[in-house]
Amino acid sequence: MIFNIIFFSLLAIIILAAAIYAVVQKDLLYAVIATGVISLVLSIYFFIMQAPDVALTEAAIGIALTTIIFVITIRNTSRREDEIPVNKEPDREEETK
Amino acid sequence: MVISPVHYIALPLLAAFLMPLLAKVNRELVRIIPGVVLTYLLFVSVVLMQRVTETGQPIIETLAGWQAPWGINLVFSQFTGFLVSLMVFMATLIWIFSYRFKKVDNEPALKYYILFMMLVTGSVGVVLTGDIFNMFVFMEITAIASYSLTSFYRDRDGAEAGFKYLLIGSLASTFMLLAILLLYTQVGTLNMAMIAERMHTVPVGMKVTILILFLTGLGIEAEMFPLNGWAPDAYSQAPSPVGATFAALVVKAGVYSLIRVIFTLFDIQGAYQYLIIMGIITLIIAEFAAMKQTNLKRMLAYSSIGQMGFVLIAFGIGTKEAVFGALFLMFNHAIIKSLLFMSGSFFVYNSTSKDINGMSGIGKKFPYMGFLFSIGAFAIVGLPPFSGFWSKLYILIAAADESMLALVAIILLVSIVEIVYYFRVVAKLYFGKPTDKEVVHKPTFGGYFSMTVLAVVILLVGFYPDIITGFIHRAADTLLDKGAYISNVLSMGH
Amino acid sequence: MDPILYNKIISVGVYGSAIGLILIGLYAVLVKKHLTKIVIGLSIIDSGVHLLFIAVGFIKGGTAPIFSEKGIELVNQGTAMVDPVPQALVLTAIVIGFGVTAVALSLVIRLYRHHHTARIDHIKSLKW
């Protein structure tokens, strides 16, 4: 019982800490890793709450794929939340009708 | 194979999965297939509406062989059938209008037609389904198709509008998920008829919380204040057939879900007052905002929001006549606003700017298009003898019957505002000084055809409202008869 | 230890994490200025809601809703299993959430391509 309480509180602390870290961290790559940690803890939660199907889905989609598409996005855009804007005019592509 | 409501979902999905393959065979198939599917669905609508009208009983289709409440079911009643038929009719016309869309660019054309067809399927599914979580799934289908279509064009602020829409839409779906979860914990089922049957067992506090979550989640698609920040941008940045689709289908699906939740699922009287209040706020803010707009499409978008506020007020009054008026207005709004969007997009296309000022005198150059736009403008403000007149009249009578005179005054006042800003555009079209910068693009044959059909429908309903009122009356009765809905759905196979 | 107190502590832990996630995500969506950060916020909110679903379906002492070899005997003691419906719903919700996130991120990439910045306070057309 005591072990369970410690375990659950540990999970709660990790998941909330990771969420807060993901929000306050200015370096987006670290923030995204933190969301990966959230997914990981979430998947542990699902597993111990007897939802192995959901845990597997969260592990495959939440930890691996969501994280990677975030990383790809960051590589294509800017990595810092407090980026310095480039003073360029927006460039538009021409549209075919 | 007997014709049944599931055709509305299964066939578009089959076609959508097939289209990437068919695109490799022949480019033209990408354009033809959605039309074939939609035309077939129109035929299905005619057959099913006939069946429903003859028997007076809704068609309830079980899926996967499980009766309600164990499985998901589709309900094609006189009410949902009316809405679905309207949606499919409008979708077919919009398809004809946009047949030559993206003629040169093959890849985007494929995506456009797939997304458009799924937008239609999602909206139809929201109306047909009898299961609350299934409704959520269809809403997400509609939503993802809308986000992508809103940001379809690269040469305007499409991505910005799409992102705003996505932001609000995701928050909405979160609220809806929470509401579904809480509802499930309270009644232990997801079937809407069974939820309605067991609703009286739910504690009042919980009921109110769930209702508020639902209203927040669903009010977004229904463009209810203050959740409609996405609408003006989405309407003005999306390709114009998509704008017409938003007005004719997506918003209707949103209003339907809101109405279904309040009228059938819940038994809270306060919800009706809430609808009236939110409707009035939505109406007033949107109509005054519309007056300030210089961009034609934004003006049409705000006007659309205002009309939805009007619909919400009418539903909020809650009497049979008011519901009749509201459904009539939904019908009118679908056809009129689509006509306005189609002809309006033609003006935008032919003038150098999107501003109303840039369109001055364009009606002289294109008298027929100007004529169509004017019909739409006169109809939507509710002038006789156009169809919009009748719906406004019925709602006013319903409000007066309930001795809500303040409401009547507000509606009339707002109508004046509406008249002012629509007439300003019409006057500009005809009496403005023509600018010589215009580039002439003739609309396609399909464009002419669908706009003419819409104008004819507006005039026809305006002169002979009886051709449509029978259906709407029966639809209103079906919506208000909650007991029949529950017993019809749950008695299947018992 | 008192089982009621024990249950209370666990429930505060689980519900607290879920609601905390929703609130933190909401904060990020409403306050943060960077588009990617906003999408991160949305995915955190989603996580919180999914956790709530599973937490609500959980039954103390229940097993996963998968029948083992001796499954038929277990059918008669169905109470020993957790509620499978929320799990099925979450499965759907996770996949849908992934779809929305993917579309959102592609929009972020496109906005960055046009404006050379991903901060909403630097993109004029994103102002409400």
Add this chain to the structure above:
Amino acid sequence: MKRAFILLLLVVVGWVLADTFSQINFGESRMGDIKQQETVGAYYLNNTVEKLSVANVVTAIVVNYRGFDTLGEVTVLFLAASGLASILYRRKKRGEHDVMILKNSSQLLQTGAKLIFPAILVLGAYVFIHGHLTPGGGFQGGAIIASGFLLMFMAYKDYHVSHNVLTWVESIAGILFVSVGIWGLISGATFLENILGTGTLNDLVSGGIIPLIYIAVGFKVAAELTGVLETLLNFKTEK
């Protein structure tokens, strides 16, 4: 001012949620008297083994009882992939071609990826073929296969999955899913009805159309997710 308002909003939302969920006791059965089948959950637990011969009740719900939802869910992924491609689409000028944004990685990762890749594919296939017996199913298996492809993308700069192949797999799997549904309609039953014999519990070939649908879903999800990754990764264009 704005921040204070947002904080107030958060407090209100948090308070309402906390208050609501404090009424929903954690770990307590809400399925009522399980024999009475008061809730759908109880019904599914009581009847799945008998009527469908499927060990995994969640799979039975996802694929059969609420199979229509799953069709919608697959459509959502399909739409997300289409929408993503449409949003990021740009006309290539002459001589331009897509380039992976990733760089070639170390020898170690390359060799490791080559070794693990087939194993991941087999694992994914195992997960969705056994979806009705063990935890997992089409979505999980599909996602696992997609992560296998991701590993290859990361290891080899020039690794490409042909868009043609992805389109074919995706379309055929989708058509298979809907066709299984329409098959039910044609044979006089309802859409997506389980018209095959259900077999015996815990057999690989059991549960009627459930494994069939889950295999289709597995292939479709794998193709869609790989397509999403491919689109995002090939985003840069170079002359």
